[in-house]
Amino acid sequence: MCKLPGLGLFGPGGKLTSLSAGVLRPAADPADPRTIAARARFFGADTVDPQTGALRTDRVVLSWVGCTTFALAIGGSVFLLDAWVPRLTSTGYVPATPQGLVDLAPAAIFIGHGHFDHAADAGRIAQASGAVVHGTAEHCASIAAQVTDPAFPTAVHGDAGTAIGTREDFAVGAVEVTVVRHLHSARTPSDPVGGSPRFFPRPQPGIVLTHPPTLSGLLQGVPRLRDPEGGVLLYQFRVPGLCLVWHDSTGPLTERAPQVFDTLAALPATDVQIGAVQGYNQISNGLRDPRTYIEALTPALFVPSHHDNWLPGLTASAATYDAPLRAELERISAPRRPELRTLHDPADYVRPQRLTFQL
Known part of the structure; x- marks a missing residue:
């Protein structure tokens, strides 16, 4: 959801950038042993071979790392979904x-x-x-600029000008992946037909x-x-027995890109959807936008994200979303x-038992 205004001192090449x-x-x-220990912590000891560090392929496990960042064990690989550990205004919550995420030896971000x-x-973890x-060409360029002499590979999926609703299919190891271009959350006028109470x-x-x-x-922040x-970008990850959708923002498709609903509905049937529920449009239309994504994807299970108290003063605990989300x-x-x-x-941070799926 959030993009806070920056100060010129802190921009590219500024004093704090170099520090x-x-x-x-x-x-x-x-x-x-360091990798084995990290994987056991994030994915559960019974998911990791204690000698080789290999991951079980008969289950998919996710650990929430705050906001919309998740560590994902799937198809024998470790993926990171987003790459930020909240600590700008509250450290240790x-x-x-980031070092703990590096120690997982992720194959992809x-x-x-x-x-x-x-x-x-993302830059330091990838490096x-x-x-x-x-990510998009802009994501990859911005992340490469976070470090000196970047030496990590990138996979570019369109750019800022790519048509909304564009779909791309590819594979990463044993995992089939689909990426769909969609919209960031944004405030729109109150919807008299499909809107929800402001929240x-x-x-x-x-x-x-x-x-x-x-x-x-x-x-660092x-x-x-x-x-x-x-x-x-919205991603769908597929292995035999499970189809997982993850998106870190939820946009006003109703007004600005209704064609995306058809793109989402045409994806392979979704078992689990992890979606951002906090967004700018909750001020005008409550949790309508998260509901519309759910209605298009029709998952069996929905898991909310981007709703925790990572920016005290502007955000609140995830529990405050429970009642309006259930009503939605x-x-x-x-x-x-x-x-x-x-x-x-904070109870569900790095708690793999909450999101372990047996295949």
Whole structure:
């Protein structure tokens, strides 16, 4: 959702940009004890071979790392969905670090859009792990600019000018992937037909006192505040037995790109949808936009994200979304209504048991 205004001092080449570079320790071999320990923590000890670090292929596991970042074990590989550990204004609220994500030895990083709260750690993580960065041309260029002499591969899926609704299919290892161009959240006039009650939770700034920001967190985060969106991508990941959709923003397709609903409806049947529910349009149309994505995708299970208290003063805890989200799902006819599996901060951060799917 968020793009905060930056200050000229902190822009490209600014003073804090040069101070913020922090090199992460390179990823180890999967059999290295460090990698095995990281994978066991993020995916569960019974998902990881204790000798080789190999992942079970008969299950898919996700760990929430705040906002819309997830570590994903699928098809024997580790993927990162977005790459940012929240710590700009509150450090340690999310019990994870960029180094911890590097230690997973990810094969790929999938970027939904380029704002700081989705991609601010992607450059350092990719540089240290060698993970392939997937995103638009603008995402990849912006992430490469986060580090000196980038040495990681990229996979470009269109650019900022690509037509909304464009679909691309490819494979990463044993995983089939589809990417769809869609829209960032945005406020539109109140919808008298399909709109929902306005909603914006009261901010809860208290965690700044219990998890105050640190200088290192500010030095790493502030230079990224002006990173551009660069287009918005939705991803579907498929292995035999499970089809997973993830999107880190939810746009007003009703007014601005209704053709995308047909594109989403034409995707292979979705088992699990992880979607952003916080967005600018909740001020005018409540949680209508998340509902419209759900109605198009018809998942069996919906998991909300981008709704946690990562920016105290502007955001609130995920639990404040429970009642309006359940009310919104009630507007979907019972045969098409998904099961809701909530994620609450901070209890559900790095909690693989919450999102483990047996194939």
